[in-house]
Amino acid sequence: AQKITQTQPGMFVQEKEAVTLDCTYDTSDPSYGLFWYKQPSSGEMIFLIYQGSYDQQNATEGRYSLNFQKARKSANLVISASQLGDSAMYFCAMRGIGSGNTGKLIFGQGTTLQVKP
């Protein structure tokens, strides 16, 4: 079974500072992918970044980077130079990518990020 845990229900960060949102996971799949989504107050789910378990380097997408520590089973999202528009709920998700796996995503509980001016 797969499980995603986000232990921070809410976070505050000052504008222009960096922030790390925690995500730990558990899976028996030897190959898997980890994803982060942003959900602003308007409700839509916006894909941010993903990392494959076999990737040697941490993924980066603009101001987003994924701090992947396989031994610790963590996939933290780092947002650099926070902007007011980053205020939203953030979800960590995963799915197995080996044979026998489907595309379904398992989501964590989410972390609400508020950026202060």
Added chain:
Amino acid sequence: DSGVTQTPKHLITATGQRVTLRCSPRSGDLSVYWYQQSLDQGLQFLIQYYNGEERAKGNILERFSAQQFPDLHSELNLSSLELGDSALYFCASSAQEAGLSKQYFGPGTRLTVT
């Protein structure tokens, strides 16, 4: 804009009723997923279709059913609605059936059962 469209955006209905939510995937995407987001259950996977065939089932109630049509749009049917079915229902699509194919979400349909 993700390219995934969902209609309607909002739906208010009474207990015991039946509703149909519609989803059009991104152009070229063959895989469609349905998710439910509620306050008590969080974001949960319901069902996946790939090129018209059911591929995976999650925590989908027997009162719920879905299908994917030849033009690849999908519908989620919810019947005998209960208060607890009130939630935000997302459709997502991806190019491939599985793997690391990114899933792009639609704007969601907010269902309120009164």
